[in-house]
Amino acid sequence: MSVMAIVGAQWGDEGKGKVIDELASRADYVVRYQGGGNAGHRVVHGDDEFAFHLVPAGVLHPNVICVIGNGVVVDPRGLLHEMENLRQLGVDLDRIVISERAHVVMPYHFVLDRLEEESRGVEHLGTVMRGIGPAYVDKYSRVGIRMADLLDVDHFRSKLSAVLAQKNRMITQIYGQSALSLEEIHTEYVGYAQRLRAHIRDTESILQKALGERRAILLEGAQGALLDIDFGTYPFVTSSSTVAGNASTGAGLPPRSIDHVLGIYKAYITRVGSGPMPTELFNGEGDALRAAGREFGTTTGRPRRCGWFDAVAGRFVARLNGFDSVAIMKLDVLDSFSAIKICTSYRLNGRELHAPPANHNDLAACEPVYEEWPGWQAPTTDATCWDDLPEKARRYLRRIEALLGTPLALVSVGPGRGKTVHLRELVL
Ligand code: GDP
Numbered sequence: 001m002s003v004m005a006i007v008g009a010q011w012g013d014e015g016k017g018k019v020i021d022e023l024a025s026r027a028d029y030v031v032r033y034q035g036g037g038n039a040g041h042r043v044v045h046g047d048d049e050f051a052f053h054l055v056p057a058g059v060l061h062p063n064v065i066c067v068i069g070n071g072v073v074v075d076p077r078g079l080l081h082e083m084e085n086l087r088q089l090g091v092d093l094d095r096i097v098i099s100e101r102a103h104v105v106m107p108y109h110f111v112l113d114r115l116e117e118e119s120r121g122v123e124h125l126g127t128v129m130r131g132i133g134p135a136y137v138d139k140y141s142r143v144g145i146r147m148a149d150l151l152d153v154d155h156f157r158s159k160l161s162a163v164l165a166q167k168n169r170m171i172t173q174i175y176g177q178s179a180l181s182l183e184e185i186h187t188e189y190v191g192y193a194q195r196l197r198a199h200i201r202d203t204e205s206i207l208q209k210a211l212g213e214r215r216a217i218l219l220e221g222a223q224g225a226l227l228d229i230d231f232g233t234y235p236f237v238t239s240s241s242t243v244a245g246n247a248s249t250g251a252g253l254p255p256r257s258i259d260h261v262l263g264i265y266k267a268y269i270t271r272v273g274s275g276p277m278p279t280e281l282f283n284g285e286g287d288a289l290r291a292a293g294r295e296f297g298t299t300t301g302r303p304r305r306c307g308w309f310d311a312v313a314g315r316f317v318a319r320l321n322g323f324d325s326v327a328i329m330k331l332d333v334l335d336s337f338s339a340i341k342i343c344t345s346y347r348l349n350g351r352e353l354h355a356p357p358a359n360h361n362d363l364a365a366c367e368p369v370y371e372e373w374p375g376w377q378a379p380t381t382d383a384t385c386w387d388d389l390p391e392k393a394r395r396y397l398r399r400i401e402a403l404l405g406t407p408l409a410l411v412s413v414g415p416g417r418g419k420t421v422h423l424r425e426l427v428l
């Protein structure tokens with residue numbers, strides 16, 4: 001096997017960073033294929049914690065080449081800041097390459113993200129304010145600026161001058177704010193381009209060569225399938241395709257090159273930002289999950305909304321992505337609960353639903369139908385193999401596996417490297 005896609009299966013923050021960091025010990029390449037600085041992927045090594053936003057989470061392995069693929073939208077200032085932090089830790093930055101086709105998140109994208117959110121009022125999406133939506137809008141409107149454009153100073157200036165005129169009309173005439181300066185943006189971004197020049201490459205050729213050599217490639221998803229632009233809880237979604245189907249496009253690899261798709265779920269569910277969430281808990285149980293799971297956003301610090309495992313959404317996502325196997329993360333967070341629920345269907349106007357409805361108002365009106373499982377009320381964080389887990393925990397996990405209809409490959413019992421129970425070998 002050479003190519004594995006690792007995909008978030010809920011509303012993001014499932015623990016993709018931890019899984020990538022562990023699997024990357026056997027990888028040659030780790031590739032981000034969509035999203036941008038809205039992602040926050042945490043990796044814990046002993047007392048040290050790292051949060052990655054644009055740099056692939058495999059970077060702590062000295063031999064891994066980290067690719068920011070064409071499907072990503074790149075904020076060069078944020079990326080340089082992240083790279084500088086890594087440099088100070090002694091990480092060799094030559095291993096980071098950025099697709100020349102990746103779109104650049106520009107200052108007006110940040111401004112418009114904020115202004116559009118403010119204008120939505122109570123209907124706001126709760127974006128992470130990293131300019132992601134406006135950057136993807138420009139990509140599809142064909143007025144985006146790509147990394148390759150930044151490298152050609154005059155060409156960049158003429159593109160920027162045309163697009164900025166249009167953006168400034170929006171910023172001043174629709175939103176009544178001050179216009180942005182062409183000179184300032186041009187100078188700032190030419191400076192970033194100079195600093196990033198050596199990293200900007202035709203990454204699709206690099207990856208296709210690696211594929212030909214049967215190198216081990218991990219495709220690192222950001223966000224999660226319930227935030228997918230098509231299949232998520234639209235319009236409360238992110239602006240990219242987060243599902244496995246986009247992993248090949250966003251990396252520049254053929255679809256059939258992906259040998260294995262691994263879906264990442266938490267043993268419960270969280271969401272940050274607005275939008276329907278059928279199993280959300282508004283009681284002390286939700287608070288207990290948030291406290292035990294330290295459920296506060298990696299990128300924004302916002303408290304995450306917490307709820308029971310939603311197997312209706314879970315099965316829908318497993319089928320959409322064609323998961324070959326799944327990981328269940330943060331099992332240890334449930335250790336102290338005396339009873340644990342799983343949502344097995346939704347009830348809407350007297351009907352029972354087995355898949356999330358497309359209309360977000362219908363989804364918001366869905367009531368979860370639960371089955372209740374006894375808690376194991378014992379620590380799981382030192383488990384190193386399946387038999388170390390309490391029997392009630394094993395029964396809970398087997399039930400989730402059956403509901404998802406996908407084999408369980410690993411169970412995570414703590415944030416640190418190695419705090420993982422493997423049920424089957426994931427060949428890379
Ligand atoms: P990502 O965006 O999918 O990479 O997830 P985040 O890094 O945003 O959020 C997951 C959080 O849970 C991080 O702080 C991880 O360090 C932490 N984490 C990952 N796996 C486990 C686990 O098994 N148990 C516990 N307690 N924490 C975990």
Ligand code: IMO
Pocket residue numbers: 008011012013014038039040041125126127128129130131132133221222223224227236237238239272273274298
């Ligand atoms: P990782 O990769 C959790 C959410 C935002 C908001 C919605 C749209 O760490 O799992 P955006 O800024 O993308 O336009 O916001 O998507 N969101 C995430 N939630 N984890 C993420 O990334 C997220 N990236 C975006 O909170 O609800």
Ligand code: MG
Pocket residue numbers: 012013014039040041042298
């Ligand atoms: Mg995250």
